[in-house]
Amino acid sequence: MPAVTAGTLDGSATFSDLMAATLFSKVWDAHTVRVLPTGQTQLFVGLHLVHEVTSPQAFDMLRLRGLRVAFPERTVATVDHIVPTDSQERPFRDAMAEEMLSALERNCAEFGIRLHTLGSAAQGIVHVIGPELGLTQPGTTIACGDSHTSTHGAFGAIAFGIGTSQVRDVLASQCLALDPLKVRRIDVDGVLGPGVTAKDVVLEIIRRIGVNGGAGYAYEYGGSAVEAMSMEERMTLCNMSIEGAARAGYVNPDETTFAYLEGRPFAPQGDAWPVAVARWRSLASDAAAAYDDRFRLDAADIEPNVTWGINPGQSVPVSGRVPRAADVPDGERASVAEALDYMGFSGGEQIAGTRIDVAFIGSCTNGRLSDLRAAAEVARGRRVAPHVKALVVPGSVAVKAAAEREGLDDVFRAACFEWRSAGCSMCLAMNPDRLEGRQVCASSSNRNFKGRQGSPTGRTLLMSPAMVAAAAVAGEVVDVRTALAPAEGTR
Amino acid sequence: MSRIDRIRGTGLPLRGDDVDTDRIIPARYLKAVTFEGLGEHAFEDDRIALAGAHPFDSPRFAGATILLVNRNFGCGSSREHAPQALYRRSLRAVVGEGFSEIFFGNSVALGLPCVTVSRDDAAALQELVEREPATELVVDLEAQRLTAGAFEAAVTMPAAARDAFITGRWDGLNLLLDRFEDVRAVAQRLEGQ
Numbered sequence: 001m002p003a004v005t006a007g008t009l010d011g012s013a014t015f016s017d018l019m020a021a022t023l024f025s026k027v028w029d030a031h032t033v034r035v036l037p038t039g040q041t042q043l044f045v046g047l048h049l050v051h052e053v054t055s056p057q058a059f060d061m062l063r064l065r066g067l068r069v070a071f072p073e074r075t076v077a078t079v080d081h082i083v084p085t086d087s088q089e090r091p092f093r094d095a096m097a098e099e100m101l102s103a104l105e106r107n108c109a110e111f112g113i114r115l116h117t118l119g120s121a122a123q124g125i126v127h128v129i130g131p132e133l134g135l136t137q138p139g140t141t142i143a144c145g146d147s148h149t150s151t152h153g154a155f156g157a158i159a160f161g162i163g164t165s166q167v168r169d170v171l172a173s174q175c176l177a178l179d180p181l182k183v184r185r186i187d188v189d190g191v192l193g194p195g196v197t198a199k200d201v202v203l204e205i206i207r208r209i210g211v212n213g214g215a216g217y218a219y220e221y222g223g224s225a226v227e228a229m230s231m232e233e234r235m236t237l238c239n240m241s242i243e244g245a246a247r248a249g250y251v252n253p254d255e256t257t258f259a260y261l262e263g264r265p266f267a268p269q270g271d272a273w274p275v276a277v278a279r280w281r282s283l284a285s286d287a288a289a290a291y292d293d294r295f296r297l298d299a300a301d302i303e304p305n306v307t308w309g310i311n312p313g314q315s316v317p318v319s320g321r322v323p324r325a326a327d328v329p330d331g332e333r334a335s336v337a338e339a340l341d342y343m344g345f346s347g348g349e350q351i352a353g354t355r356i357d358v359a360f361i362g363s364c365t366n367g368r369l370s371d372l373r374a375a376a377e378v379a380r381g382r383r384v385a386p387h388v389k390a391l392v393v394p395g396s397v398a399v400k401a402a403a404e405r406e407g408l409d410d411v412f413r414a415a416c417f418e419w420r421s422a423g424c425s426m427c428l429a430m431n432p433d434r435l436e437g438r439q440v441c442a443s444s445s446n447r448n449f450k451g452r453q454g455s456p457t458g459r460t461l462l463m464s465p466a467m468v469a470a471a472a473v474a475g476e477v478v479d480v481r482t483a484l485a486p487a488e489g490t491r
Numbered sequence: 492m493s494r495i496d497r498i499r500g501t502g503l504p505l506r507g508d509d510v511d512t513d514r515i516i517p518a519r520y521l522k523a524v525t526f527e528g529l530g531e532h533a534f535e536d537d538r539i540a541l542a543g544a545h546p547f548d549s550p551r552f553a554g555a556t557i558l559l560v561n562r563n564f565g566c567g568s569s570r571e572h573a574p575q576a577l578y579r580r581s582l583r584a585v586v587g588e589g590f591s592e593i594f595f596g597n598s599v600a601l602g603l604p605c606v607t608v609s610r611d612d613a614a615a616l617q618e619l620v621e622r623e624p625a626t627e628l629v630v631d632l633e634a635q636r637l638t639a640g641a642f643e644a645a646v647t648m649p650a651a652a653r654d655a656f657i658t659g660r661w662d663g664l665n666l667l668l669d670r671f672e673d674v675r676a677v678a679q680r681l682e683g684q
Contacts, residue, residue, distance in 0.1 A: 070671075179651065245566065
């Protein structure tokens with residue numbers, strides 16, 4: 001279908017604008033229903049993903065107004081936030097969690113929505129199962145009542161996290177009222193060093209552009225380092241766009257994207273496959289597309305990153321030091337001082353050597369098979385430090401099964417990591433997995449906010465899965481590239 | 492829906508950049524299937540940590556309806572529970588240097604206007620209200636002005652949201668359902684690809 005830029009709406013586009021467009025504007029235009037009297041765009045949502053936490057009130061609002069779900073076939077639900085990852089027997093020990101899952105099951109049955117509930121082979125974190133099932137496809141718009149919906153942008157989709165009233169809107173109309181975003185092209189050029197991952201890239205981007213730097217933007221990630229990434233790495237990258245305030249982030253679809261999708265249950269099959277691929281290819285940003293802003297990074301400059309503070313922008317390279325409040329610009333001093341105080345740092349210390357109590361590998365950011373493989377490679381033949389509690393939580397039932405086929409569960413168990421069932425787990429602690437007191441957690445998740453991992457005084461250090469595994473073994477933050485001597489029998 | 496064009500009340504200063512929605516309402520309170528009762532848990536962990544010294548617990552600001560914040564307020568999780576908790580604590584407007592887009596949209600949907608002021612004005616307002624908590628603030632969405640006694644500041648809000656409040660059409664679902672044949676047409680076009 002022909003691409004029309006957003007500029008045509010106000011008649012100001014030039015001929016060359018019409019010819020060269022970003023993926024964002026092509027997808028936006030293809031899904032535009034109309035410009036509302038408010039000036040916002042009524043945007044059609046190709047795929048609506050639903051989970052148990054942000055949907056019950058939305059279904060109640062539909063009932064209150066006597067509305068139905070407009071396109072149930074474009075709506076898919078699963079359960080992830082509240083599920084226990086140890087015993088998954090029903091009813092759950094937590095009566096509120098049980099009620100919440102029961103409500104989702106009831107709502108999906110009543111409104112005719114496909115639900116991958118607990119016990120299903122397709123259950124898992126909503127941002128893990130969408131891609132796994134082939135539901136997430138290039139060139140579509142995706143919405144979910146979860147800020148990490150930006151994950152799906154890895155496929156060249158435009159994916160928005162929304163609130164519960166908007167979940168209601170999408171259920172009832174399959175549409176959102178939105179203002180178009182600007183597009184910032186972020187190029188990561190060169191080759192990432194060994195032990196440097198997509199997680200480190202996105203932490204680097206957030207530190208440099210700021211936790212508020214993406215406001216009003218979608219991030220288009222490109223450059224040779226991004227092109228070389230697997231789909232799972234691209235998902236990690238896009239997942240944390242929102243931590244830099246970019247509501248959406250995406251990578252243009254390419255051969256890596258198509259190879260990942262081919263043959264997945266909901267991907268186009270047979271004759272429809274080559275047609276879809278040709279269309280998806282045409283949706284990638286044109287070489288001459290104009291961007292509202294550009295940002296460039298050298299892959300070679302990026303080290304494994306570790307957060308020291310209370311937002312994902314407060315990170316340092318693992319070789320670096322925690323900042324001193326006195327050394328930062330005036331406007332940041334209060335925030336840095338608050339973060340140092342909460343985290344128990346005085347400022348100026350090396351981040352490496354920070355003692356940890358808990359290690360968590362999982363989440364929609366880093367709970368996929370390649371993440372578990374990277375962590376297992378570090379864990380193999382080693383043992384979690386005696387004072388550390390270490391958890392590995394696969395992102396989905398399918399990830400768990402695939403990892404077990406490779407024997408990763410045995411590697412983790414032998415190294416004294418707990419091997420759990422799929423769910424959001426300790427990323428946000430809406431389930432029994434949580435920090436206690438002032439515990440420090442090396443975590444492969446996405447947020448180090450105060451209290452995020454379930455203890456109001458708990459402390460989170462974000463890092464890549466391999467770095468978490470290394471910290472678990474060492475009992476403190478270490479540079480995974482150098483700090484661990486080769487384990488016996490692995491070299 | 493009712494028109495919201497002018498919000499009048501005393502202020503509640505809450506200092507700090509990048510206040511995330513986990514802090515506004517901790518995740519453990521998201522396990523309920525309704526928004527009822529969230530108000531009492533707003534900023535619960537911060538309030539416990541400050542043992543009574545949190546502005547939400549200060550008798551000086553009791554009855555305040557206008558929250559005064561700084562940069563990137565409401566960042567992080569998309570939970571609508573966050574503005575719901577503030578609204579259910581009787582707050583009726585938020586004035587700050589900037590808001591997370593998702594938080595802003597969620598607030599519009601429940602009739603809680605968030606208006607932006609300059610960094611200097613945000614600081615001046617917080618100081619003013621800390622000094623004189625009884626000062627009446629008036630946020631005028633139509634005139635895009637905020638007054639607090641002799642103090643005046645320009646406030647901004649994206650045009651679509653501002654119009655929605657002023658005209659009383661801030662519940663946008665009807666608008667999305669207005670021309671459903673257009674929605675069906677887009678769906679059919681996309682399916683035909």
